[in-house]
Structure formats: C-alpha cells, structure tokens
Amino acid sequence: MLTKLKRLLIGRPLKSNESHSQKLNKFKALAVLSSDALSSVAYGPEQILIVLMAAGSGALWFSLPISLGVLILLVALVLSYQQIIYAYPQGGGAYMVAKENLGTNFGLTAGGALLVDYILTVAVSISAGTDAITSAFPALHDHSVSVAVCIVVLITILNLRGLTDSATLLSYPVYFFVLIMLIIIGGGIYAALTGTITPIHQHAQMGTPAMGVSLFLLLRAFSSGCSALTGVEAISNAIPSFKNPAPKNAAKTLLMMGGILAILLAGIVFIAYWFGVHPVNDQTVLSQIAGHLFGRNIFYYMIQASTALILILAANTGYSAFPLLAFNLARDKYMPRPFKVRGDRLGYSNGILTLGALSIILIIIFKGRTENLIPLYAVGVFIPFSLSQTGMIVHWIRQKPKGWGGKLVINLIGALICYLILAIFFLTKFTNIWPVLVFVPIVIIIFHKIHEHYMHVAEQLRIDFSEPLPVIHSSDNVIVVPVAGITKVVEQSLTYAKSLSDNVMAVYVGDSPEAIEKMTREWNEWNPGVRLVTLHSLYRSIVSPLDKFISTVKYKADKSGATVTVVFPQFYTKKWWQSLLHNQSGVLIKASLIRHKDVVIATVPYHFKK
Structure with a gap:
C-alpha cells in the first residue's frame, strides 16, 4: 500500500543511466533557479522606499540613484558568478570558492550560511505567499500556519518527483509573472511619456534637497534594496543539474536571469518614482502601481495572483540548490553521508526532505510570521x-x-560593496541579526565534528594489503558476505566466514559499471583468497539485487543439502549520535532476508574506539 502511494506521489523509479533525462535546459533552469531572485522585484523596490520615507516624500527621488547602485552590484555579482561557474564547473558556488582559496573555515562559513539561507528562503517565501492567500480569503487567516505547511509539503513532493517534473510545472507561473511585470512597466512608461494618467502624488524632481537625508539613511536604503539580489548565487550551486555543456548553459542562464532582474527592478523603481507612489501599510507598492494603471479589474487581480504565486515559488530555488550544496559538503565529509544518496527519481531526496522538514519547523515556531x-x-x-x-x-x-x-577588478568592486552592505546591516540592524554571530560558529563546529568522526572512521577501517587473511578450518556451508568496500570491518568478517567454510563468496552491489570495475580492481590487488561476485543495480538499490542473488544461492544450496549463511559486517560508533551520520543499509538488508527460510544471518560487529 505504501509503495503504491509512493509511486502515485513521486512516480516510477528511474535507472541510473536515465540521469540525462533529469537535466535542465536553459529555459526550465531559469524558471526553477531564478524564482527567488525574480520574486524580489515584488518587495525590493518597496524596501528602498520605506527607508527613504523616513525623511519625507521629497526624499523618494533618491530611489533612482540607489537602484542604480543595486544594479551595479547586480552586474558585479552576475559577472563574478559567471566566472565562478567556469572556474568551478562541479558546482558548490561560494562554498567551493571560499574553501579552495580562503581556507576550510571560510568555505564552511559560506556553506553554512547558504544552507541556513535556503531554509529561510522556503520559510519566508511560503509565509509571504500564504499572507497573500489569506488576504484574498480572510476565512483562512486563522489557519495560515496549516496552509503554509500544506504548501511546503506539496512543493516537497513535487521536487521529489525530479527536476524536470518540477521545472515543467513551475516554468509557467514564473514566465507569467515576468510577462505581467513587463506589461506593467510598458504601461507605466507609456503613461509617463504621454501623460494620459496623472500621478498618485507629485514626485520631487531629481536633485531636490530633502531635509533629514543623510549618508547613513542612504546607505540603509541601499542595503535594504539589496534584498532584491537574493538568489543570484543559486545557479552556480546547481551546475550539475544542467544539460551538457553544463557550465556554458549555466552561464547563459545566469546572464538571462541577471538581465531580466535588472529590467524589472529598474522599471518598477522608475514607475514608482514617476507616479509618486508612497509606501503604505495596507497595500504594497506593486499593488498601488497596478491599481493606478489598470484599475481594480480582473487584470489587477491577475497581477496580484501572479505576485503571490511567484513569492511561493521562490521557495523552489531553495529546493534546487540546498540538496546540491548539502551533497558537496557531504562529499567533503562535513555533512552526513545520506545527503550523497540519490533517490528513486535521481534527486538528492534526503536533502529535499530535510529542507522541507526544517522549513515546516521554522514556520510552526514563528506561527507563519x-x-x-x-x-x-x-x-x-x-x-x-x-x-x-x-x-x-x-x-x-x-x-x-x-x-x-x-576580472580581478570586477571581483574587487563586488567585494567592497558586499562588505559595505554587511557593515551597514550590523550597524543598523544588530538587534535583529546578532544570532548570526552565534549560529554560524556553532554550524562550523558541527561541520568539524562530523568531519572528525569520518576521519576517525577512515583511520580505523584502513587495512594493510600486504597482510594475508589467516587461514582457518572450513566446512561445506555456503557463506555470503555483502561488502561495500575494502575495510577492516570486511577483513574481520571474511576471516570469520572462512573459519566456517571454504565456500565463501563476497558480494558487491554497484550502481555503475565504473564502481564495479574499481571494486574488482582493488579486490584483485588485495587478493584475500575469497571470490568476489559483483552485481549491477540499475536503480541504485542494494536490497533488491542482493535479495535475488541470495535466493538463487539458496535454491542451488538446497539441492546439495548445504546451509546458506549471510555474514554481515557491521560497525558500531562510540557515540549514539555518530550513527546518524551513516547509512543504515545493513538494517534494511537484514529485514529483507528474514523472510527467507533456512538462511542463517550472522553479524560480525566492529566497534570504533573514537
């Protein structure tokens, strides 16, 4: 029943050699990986106006040069991340760049900050979209947390179905939003040039002196407007998701995203200035512009619906980038190994599920606000x-x-602006962001603890190929030893198996011909005196191929009256929490083999000392 429900929700499992079908072309990738950045058009210009309004409406003209500054930073970031894409085509973005050039701790700082940011992306985006829904349907207001949680669950399931499925579905609302914004900008520019629509408020001319405007206020407005740049880095993290040539396609997608974002951001800021839009509590700047240009008609509600939808779909950028960043950290042994495992649909399911779960927890804790x-x-x-x-x-x-x-000049300018913005954030909003100074070091410590554990594991599992296995008496029993590699645990298990019988075979399940070839080569080099049987798993499952193999061995053994014994190498960590950092495939295999009659299951434990 559960299997049928799983197939209904996420679809049939894909073979490992079908991975090319899950690669994204430029237009689908633009929809999936740019939704966060493009959605910022809905609130970025407003953040600038809110800060400037503290100095009065006469200061709102400063939004034009401030937005120009934001666009300059956008250009610097796009050009920089385009260079990162070509320099680090394996993905990883800021984490890889910082780790390789600045050191491990700087890389972990960037990686940890991005992981947290993607969780916040989902929580904030879904909550903002839920606010739009409950505003349209006030009866749902008391159930806003439940609505938000349901949306997270739906997006999580959609991403578990694979990149192409989610990209195909999500591309329509994203491009619809872009089209709607271009219509608004085109209509606003036409109205401004022809004078057919009177402004909401008379705007101040550029250069008009305004009381209360200080450099500090302008810097605050600039830093607030830079919220429109969130999500720019996502494409550099997800290069492996692109069709070949992946770096070239990723770079082109980044340029398209940067160009669209620049046009939309500049256009909305200009129209807001020209029509004298003032930020108010009960209506967004975008809503005021749309209502003033087109009236409160069906098109106005289409604009509001597209805005709400893009805010919700901005969460999908996190679902696309978080699992890949977690994979890179896990590959370097700074996150648990399960984040390296591909699911039935070839996505990194553990990363997707973790992101969904943590986002739901955040939404519940903050009650959707x-x-x-x-x-x-x-x-x-x-x-x-x-x-x-x-x-x-x-x-x-x-x-x-x-x-x-x-290229150095581009990055130097970008770095100076970014550090300036960080300084402004810490100076003006320290009471809101001080947890960063506590949380980031904690994340780095956790990363190091995980890495230290894996290093201890590798040290204790490493064996000397020159030392032969001890030869002990044998019997006619058939002994099967599932192996995942050549380690101390395997050596100990083979020694025990050879003490039971001369008829011992090791079985390795590989998910690719390359993995099988590598294992065979290393096994022959080690030469433990035990035959190695290799099985190719098209669906990356260990349980099913091994179960079928043992069934075949059992059938042959029954004819000769021999007993089949499956010896499981099993290591045990010193501390309970360390076990969470390892795949529990042995448990699943044992559970599958219990149904076999007359198959002896033996576990050879290996206890870590560190």
Whole structure:
C-alpha cells in the first residue's frame, strides 16, 4: 500500500543511466533557479522606499540613484558568478570558492550560511505567499500556519518527483509573472511619456534637497534594496543539474536571469518614482502601481495572483540548490553521508526532505510570521557573496590567467560593496541579526565534528594489503558476505566466514559499471583468497539485487543439502549520535532476508574506539 502511494506521489523509479533525462535546459533552469531572485522585484523596490520615507516624500527621488547602485552590484555579482561557474564547473558556488582559496573555515562559513539561507528562503517565501492567500480569503487567516505547511509539503513532493517534473510545472507561473511585470512597466512608461494618467502624488524632481537625508539613511536604503539580489548565487550551486555543456548553459542562464532582474527592478523603481507612489501599510507598492494603471479589474487581480504565486515559488530555488550544496559538503565529509544518496527519481531526496522538514519547523515556531527572519535572510546571502568575491580575488592573483586584471577588478568592486552592505546591516540592524554571530560558529563546529568522526572512521577501517587473511578450518556451508568496500570491518568478517567454510563468496552491489570495475580492481590487488561476485543495480538499490542473488544461492544450496549463511559486517560508533551520520543499509538488508527460510544471518560487529 505504501509503495503504491509512493509511486502515485513521486512516480516510477528511474535507472541510473536515465540521469540525462533529469537535466535542465536553459529555459526550465531559469524558471526553477531564478524564482527567488525574480520574486524580489515584488518587495525590493518597496524596501528602498520605506527607508527613504523616513525623511519625507521629497526624499523618494533618491530611489533612482540607489537602484542604480543595486544594479551595479547586480552586474558585479552576475559577472563574478559567471566566472565562478567556469572556474568551478562541479558546482558548490561560494562554498567551493571560499574553501579552495580562503581556507576550510571560510568555505564552511559560506556553506553554512547558504544552507541556513535556503531554509529561510522556503520559510519566508511560503509565509509571504500564504499572507497573500489569506488576504484574498480572510476565512483562512486563522489557519495560515496549516496552509503554509500544506504548501511546503506539496512543493516537497513535487521536487521529489525530479527536476524536470518540477521545472515543467513551475516554468509557467514564473514566465507569467515576468510577462505581467513587463506589461506593467510598458504601461507605466507609456503613461509617463504621454501623460494620459496623472500621478498618485507629485514626485520631487531629481536633485531636490530633502531635509533629514543623510549618508547613513542612504546607505540603509541601499542595503535594504539589496534584498532584491537574493538568489543570484543559486545557479552556480546547481551546475550539475544542467544539460551538457553544463557550465556554458549555466552561464547563459545566469546572464538571462541577471538581465531580466535588472529590467524589472529598474522599471518598477522608475514607475514608482514617476507616479509618486508612497509606501503604505495596507497595500504594497506593486499593488498601488497596478491599481493606478489598470484599475481594480480582473487584470489587477491577475497581477496580484501572479505576485503571490511567484513569492511561493521562490521557495523552489531553495529546493534546487540546498540538496546540491548539502551533497558537496557531504562529499567533503562535513555533512552526513545520506545527503550523497540519490533517490528513486535521481534527486538528492534526503536533502529535499530535510529542507522541507526544517522549513515546516521554522514556520510552526514563528506561527507563519517570519518578518523578523528577513534581516537574517539578507545577511545569510551577503556573507557568502562577500566570501565568494574575496575568494575569486585570491584565485586570480594565484592563477593569473589571460585577462585576469579585468576580472580581478570586477571581483574587487563586488567585494567592497558586499562588505559595505554587511557593515551597514550590523550597524543598523544588530538587534535583529546578532544570532548570526552565534549560529554560524556553532554550524562550523558541527561541520568539524562530523568531519572528525569520518576521519576517525577512515583511520580505523584502513587495512594493510600486504597482510594475508589467516587461514582457518572450513566446512561445506555456503557463506555470503555483502561488502561495500575494502575495510577492516570486511577483513574481520571474511576471516570469520572462512573459519566456517571454504565456500565463501563476497558480494558487491554497484550502481555503475565504473564502481564495479574499481571494486574488482582493488579486490584483485588485495587478493584475500575469497571470490568476489559483483552485481549491477540499475536503480541504485542494494536490497533488491542482493535479495535475488541470495535466493538463487539458496535454491542451488538446497539441492546439495548445504546451509546458506549471510555474514554481515557491521560497525558500531562510540557515540549514539555518530550513527546518524551513516547509512543504515545493513538494517534494511537484514529485514529483507528474514523472510527467507533456512538462511542463517550472522553479524560480525566492529566497534570504533573514537
């Protein structure tokens, strides 16, 4: 029953050699990976106006030069991340750049900040979209947390179905939002040029002096407007998700995203200034513009619906980037190994499920009101921004490729602006963002603890190929030893198996011909005196191929009257929490083999000392 429900929700399992079908073309990738950045058009310009309004309506003209500054930073970031894509085509973005050029701790800082930022992306985006839904349907207001949780569950299931399925479905509302914004901008510019629509309020001319405007206020407005740049880094984290040539397609997608974001951001800021839009509590700036241009008709509600939808779908950027970043950290042994495992649909399911679960917890804790998390959200973006820019500066100085001087200047400008924004955040919003100073070091400590454990495991499992296995008396029993590699645990298990019988075979299940070839080569080099049987698993499952193999062995053994014994190598960690960092495949295999009659199951324990 559960299997049928799983198939209904996420679809049939895909073979490992079908991975190419889950790669994204540029237009689908743009929809999936740019929804967070594009959705910021709905609130980025408003954040600038809210800060400037503190100095009065006469200061709102400063939104134009401030937005120009934001666009300059956008250009610097896009050009920088385009260079990162080509320099680090395996993905990882700011984490890889900072780790390789600035050191491990800087890389972990960038990676940890991004992981937290993606969790906040989902929680904040879903909560903002839920607010739009409950505003349209007030009866749902008391159930806003439940609505938000349901939306998270739906998006999680959609992403578990695979990248292509989610991209196909999500591309329509994303491109619809872009089309709607272009219509608004086109209509606003036409009205401004022809004078057919009178402004809401008379705007101040550029250069008009305004009382209360200080450099500090302008910097605050600039840093608030930079919230429109969240999500720019997501494409560099997800390069492996693109069709080949992946780096080239990713770079083109990043340019398209940057161009669209620049046009939409500049257009909305200009129209808001021209029509004298003032930020108010009960209506967004975008809503005021749409209502003034087109009236409160069906098109107005289409605009509001597309805005609410893009805010919800902004969460999908987190679902696309979080699992891949978690994979890179797990590959470097800084996160649990299960984050490296691909699910039935070839996505990193554990990362997707973890992101969904943590986002739901955050929504429940804050009761769907995540406004206080937005400053943390912004800081979480600009920490990796700053570190990636700095890392690329070091990269160019070390490598000195052709034309490196111009690239260095781009990254230097970007780094200076990013550090300036971080300084402004800490100076003006310290009471909101101080948890970053506590949380980031804790995350780094956790990363190091995980890495230390894996290093201890590798040290204790490493064996000397030159030492032969001891030869002990044998019997006619058939002994099957499932192995995942050549380790101390396997050596101990084979020694025990050979003490029971001369008829011992090791069985290795590989998910690719390359993995099987590598294991066979290393096994022959080790030469433990035990035959190795290799099985190719098309669906990356260990349980099913091994179960079928043992059934075949049992059938043959029954004819000769021999007993089949399955000896499981099993290691046990010193501390309980360390067991959570390892796959529990042995438990699943044992559970599957229990149904076999007359098959003896033996476990050879290996206890770690560290």
